[in-house]
Amino acid sequence: MTTAASRRPIPDLVDVEELFADPEFADPSISPDGTRIAYLAPHRGRRNVWVRGIDQDHDAAVPVTHDTRRGITGYYWTDDPRFLLYRQDTDGDEDWHLYRVDLADPQLPAVDLTPLDPGSRVFAVDPETTVPGTVIAWMNPRPLFVDVFRIDVTTGETTPLVERTDPTETFYVDRTGRATWFLSRDADGTHEISAADPDTGTRRRLHRVGGPEHPLGMLLVPLPDGSALLGDYQHPDGLIGDDLQLVRLDRETGERTVVAAVEGHSLDTLSAAVDTLPPTYFADRRTGEPIAARFTGDRPVIVPLDPRFAEVQAALEKLSDGVLGWVQSDLAGRRWIATFVHDRDPGTTWLYDHVSGEARLLFGGRPQPDPADLAPMTPVGFPARDGLPLHGFLTLPVGVEPAGLPLVLLVHGGPWMHDTWGYNKAVQFLANRGYAVLQVNFRGSTGYGRRHLTAAIGEFAGAMHDDLIDAVDWAIARGYADPDRIAIVGGSYGGYAALVGVTVTPDRFAAAVDYVGISDLANFLATLPPFVRANMTNNWIAYVGDPDDPAQLADMRRRSPITMVDRIRTPLLVAQGANDVRVVQAESDNIVAPLRERGVPVEYIVAEDEGHGFENPENQVALFRAIERHLAEHLGGRRA
16 A cells, blocks of 8 residues: 655654644734735744734744743724724633734733623624724623624724623624624524514514524625625525525515525535634725635635636735735725645645735745655545444555554544544644544534535534444444554543543554543533523533433433543543633543543643643644654654
8 A cells, every 4th residue: 555655754852842832923914005925933932923924024023922831822903093903812711802902012012902800701803893993892791691792993982882681592793883783592492583673673473494404503604785695504495405605684574685606515614613713704994895605524625705716816816826814905905915724734825916926935835844744644434333434544654565554533622613634733743653544524514515414413423433433333334544553632622532432442542631621410510601501502501411311311421432431541641721611620621530540551741831721832842742752652753
């Protein structure tokens, strides 16, 4: 089974500190007037925001934030060229605040525009508003209710715009800050979409959509003409399809027309789960109108929705053999910044002038590690034991015959998200250490159709786990994997899957890694933040069970690794953030303690300055050094 990858020499070991260091250039954006670029880069040992002129390089850039505790992940231009905003929490507790920095004097301390009490946070910010000098923010100063506010960027004055009366209801505001669309929910979880008169508040119900097929809520985008775009499985003729399409809903007639659809592919809604992932759609910065949509595939598919952007997209795609990940222009739509996704490259970013046709590489071209030493991510597919088609990705170590390899089954979180083609540090690290890496979009993953998604209802620790075992069996049958050297590794839901793997099928895995994973489904649901609980009908309650129902609670306990902990004999590594508000530390403590009492090998890492996932580079390095040791000892891969 000789392949091109196996004919290449075995690359040197990638340095873990180098691989998991903060990127030198990330999350770039262009100022509204097109004269400056902002981006994230290391400063004072953490990821901070830098700003430079459109024609300048990093040597001329200025760091405008100075965080030394935790890297910044999200920032915003404002319509005032003097101010830039960013969100930050404390050590991963997700109590996000909105801060302002003065670009005229970036050494001044940042100003907290949202001095909220603990337990309240800034969920989202929209700087594109019709009221100059302000932004619109979604916050919950009332812990159970996420309301909408207007914030004056200069003074910090906060004005309520829309106050939520029902915590299970979602409303959407236009750029004036008026609520124009409402998404409510019946007792059975069915969504009802209504258009609202922004002056009187009168609502008109236009569309009903099933609930569990939208576990993270519906994609609904108000448009400048008053209509809305939504992700919908229901065709305009009323038939329910399998692919998630992009549909326009007329607010006057309720008529629905398909805006974008790709046969056999669904809208890619990854950004609904993690807002730092590539967006479902690109928007015109001036109007907010979507100009392109992303669909799931072996490689993501970008469908232009606007004729002018189709020209821009065609020009941009000549610059890279990757897939457009993030795109943004200035207000005039002349200058564009585009970052491409690639499986062996952390990303190249280009500045493109649509008037002159000129393009300039802003970052990329000489990444470390060298892409030539990294492993390609190959799409694979196979049926589950009940015939459900499964899709995934196989990454094989470079320079090694792809036969009888130690294999890492790497399970994604959510579970309502999906693995996708692109650069993944963990995947490349494991492949570099000599492991075949298999990622499978088990049932319940988004992006592969309604049937695939809803087939997970009631199947935690059931058919969802069977899918993972079927994937391993496929890799063994194809000769890729040594059946005696299989590990299961995952974070969040993936951590739960790892614990299920070593309890439900304790003989299948030679090692396991549980990273911020759930061990007790009932305790997990009971300890979620209060504002989350009102919106669990179509996800955790529909898919796992209602903890208020004694029979369903008992079933949840049967599906919880904590009730099967006595079956664990697989060497286990557990990693947990002390400030995790999604999967609290007790979920890991309660697994580790009885294992240690029984003498089962378990290494436990608790990061005191992290939450639901490790962000700070030194913690990522410590985690992957531990994973390297753990897997090398029990599977026999390479280690430094």
